[in-house]
Amino acid sequence: RGQVEQREISGNSTGDLGVYGVQLPTARSGLKVNVGAEWRQVLNTTTPDLEYLTGDAAGQGSPTVPIDGQITSREVFIEARLPLLDDKPGAAAMAFETGYRYSDYSLGFSTNTYKFGLEWSPLQELRVRGSWARAVRAPNSAELFEPRYVGLEGATDPCAGTVPVFTPAQCAATGVTGTQYGTIDGNPASQYNGQLGGNITLKPESATTKSVGIGWAPSIAHGLRIQLDYYDINIDNTIQRVGFATTLALCANQGLFCNRIHRDINGSLWVSPQGFIDDPFKNQGALAEKGYDLDVNYRFNVGGFGKLNMNLVGTYMDEMTVTPLKSLPSTSFGCAGYFGNNCTWDNGPNFRWRHSLRGTWETPWHGLDVSLAWRYFGKVTMDQLSSNPNLNPGSTCTVASGCISNTDTHLPSISYLDLSAAIQISNAVNFRLGVNNLLDKDPPVIGSSNCVGCNGNVYNSVYDALGRYIFGTFTMQF
Incomplete structure (x- = not known):
C-alpha cells in the first residue's frame, strides 16, 4: 500500500x-x-x-x-x-x-x-527562435x-562459469581467490545482487538546454504549419548508480571501486544475500542528448465533405551519451537506438525515430469527427551487443556465448493504428468512442534479466501491453 x-x-x-x-x-x-x-x-x-x-x-x-x-x-x-x-x-x-x-x-x-x-x-509566414x-x-x-536493501541489479558476472571472461588477475581484483577461479556458478536466470537504496545527501541535478527552431506557415498552402526544432541537452550531477557491470569492469581494469564488490564465501554475487555489489544513488554522472523534433499540421477543405486535419509529430534521437562517472569520461557509452539494463529507465527504450501521424475528418454531419492515428516506434538493439567496452567488456557478450537469448537481441519496429469517432450532441454534451491498437498487435517481450523498467516483461510505458483497447467517454459541461 x-x-x-x-x-x-x-x-x-x-x-x-x-x-x-x-x-x-x-x-x-x-x-x-x-x-x-x-x-x-x-x-x-x-x-x-x-x-x-x-x-x-x-x-x-x-x-x-x-x-x-x-x-x-x-x-x-x-x-x-x-x-x-x-x-x-x-x-x-x-x-x-x-x-x-x-x-x-x-x-x-x-x-x-x-x-x-x-x-x-x-517574414509573416516564417519564424526562427x-x-x-x-x-x-x-x-x-x-x-x-x-x-538500503540487497536486490537484483546485474545480469552477468565475468568471473563466473568454468571459462570466465575475466583473467585470473582481473577476477582476483574483484575478490575471487585462485581456488575459486573457474568454479563459481553463474546465475541461470542472469540475476545478480546489488545493494541498493536511497541517499539522503543527494543534491539536485542541473541541466543546460539549448534549442533552435524554425516555423513555416506558407501563404501558398493555407492551413499548413511546419515546425522543426533542434535540441541539445546536457545534464550534470545526474542521480544514478555506477552500475553492476561498470563497477566490475572498473575494478578489473583500473582497480577502482573494488571495495564495493562483496563476494560470499564461495565467490558468488547471487547465491546468498552476502554476495552483492554496493551501488547506491549518488550525484556522480552526466547525460547528454541531441536530436530533432518535427511537428507538421495541415488542415484543408475536402469539397462538400467537411475538412481534413493531418498532424505529424515525430522525434529523432541523434545522440544519447551516458557517463556513469563524470570524473572518469572513459566510463561513457552511447544509448541512442539501444535498450537494456544500462540504457533503459522508466521512459522505455531509446528509439532513434518515433512518431504519431493522425488524420481527423471533420465531417459536415452534426459535429461528427472521425480520427485515425498511426503510432510508430523504431527498432532498438540490446545494449549488451554494443561494441562499447563499458556495455560489452571484450565484446564477449553474444547469443552464442549464452550471455543473451536470441529473443532479446532486438526489439522490432512496431506500428499501432488507433480509430475513434466523436460527436458533439449539443454545446454542452460530447460523446467519443474509440479503439486503440485496432489490429490487436502483441508487444515485444523481453527476458526478465534484461528488462529494467519493464512490467510483466513488457515496456508498457511505450508498448500496448494489453492488446486492443476499446474505450468510450461522455462529457457534459455545465
Whole structure:
C-alpha cells in the first residue's frame, strides 16, 4: 500500500508595462511581466505487507522496502517578454524573453534556474527562435528515503562459469581467490545482487538546454504549419548508480571501486544475500542528448465533405551519451537506438525515430469527427551487443556465448493504428468512442534479466501491453 500526496499554494500576477510607457520605440507593444510565488510539499509513504517485505511474493527478486519521507519547497519566480521590432525591413517581428526562479528546499539546498530566448520573424509566414536555459531536477522521495536493501541489479558476472571472461588477475581484483577461479556458478536466470537504496545527501541535478527552431506557415498552402526544432541537452550531477557491470569492469581494469564488490564465501554475487555489489544513488554522472523534433499540421477543405486535419509529430534521437562517472569520461557509452539494463529507465527504450501521424475528418454531419492515428516506434538493439567496452567488456557478450537469448537481441519496429469517432450532441454534451491498437498487435517481450523498467516483461510505458483497447467517454459541461 502506498500513497503520494502533493500540497501546493501558488499565486502569480501578470502585467503589461507597455501601458506605462515601458516600450521600445521600434515595437508596437511593451514589456509584459509575470511574477509569482509557490509553496509545495510532497509526501510519499509506501507500506508493503509482510510477503513483500520478505520478498516472498510471486515474481519478486528482492524485498519491497517501505518508504516514508517528505520534501517541501518555497519558490519565487519572474518571467518577462519584451518586443524588440515590429513591421521593420527583414523583421516582421522580433522579441526577447527571459525568466528566473529561486527554489529553497527543506533538505538543505537551494537552486537557481533561468532562461533566455529570442524569436525573429523575417517574414509573416516564417519564424526562427533560439533559447538557452538552465534547469534542475531535485531528487525524489524514493532516491532520498528508500532504505538500503540487497536486490537484483546485474545480469552477468565475468568471473563466473568454468571459462570466465575475466583473467585470473582481473577476477582476483574483484575478490575471487585462485581456488575459486573457474568454479563459481553463474546465475541461470542472469540475476545478480546489488545493494541498493536511497541517499539522503543527494543534491539536485542541473541541466543546460539549448534549442533552435524554425516555423513555416506558407501563404501558398493555407492551413499548413511546419515546425522543426533542434535540441541539445546536457545534464550534470545526474542521480544514478555506477552500475553492476561498470563497477566490475572498473575494478578489473583500473582497480577502482573494488571495495564495493562483496563476494560470499564461495565467490558468488547471487547465491546468498552476502554476495552483492554496493551501488547506491549518488550525484556522480552526466547525460547528454541531441536530436530533432518535427511537428507538421495541415488542415484543408475536402469539397462538400467537411475538412481534413493531418498532424505529424515525430522525434529523432541523434545522440544519447551516458557517463556513469563524470570524473572518469572513459566510463561513457552511447544509448541512442539501444535498450537494456544500462540504457533503459522508466521512459522505455531509446528509439532513434518515433512518431504519431493522425488524420481527423471533420465531417459536415452534426459535429461528427472521425480520427485515425498511426503510432510508430523504431527498432532498438540490446545494449549488451554494443561494441562499447563499458556495455560489452571484450565484446564477449553474444547469443552464442549464452550471455543473451536470441529473443532479446532486438526489439522490432512496431506500428499501432488507433480509430475513434466523436460527436458533439449539443454545446454542452460530447460523446467519443474509440479503439486503440485496432489490429490487436502483441508487444515485444523481453527476458526478465534484461528488462529494467519493464512490467510483466513488457515496456508498457511505450508498448500496448494489453492488446486492443476499446474505450468510450461522455462529457457534459455545465
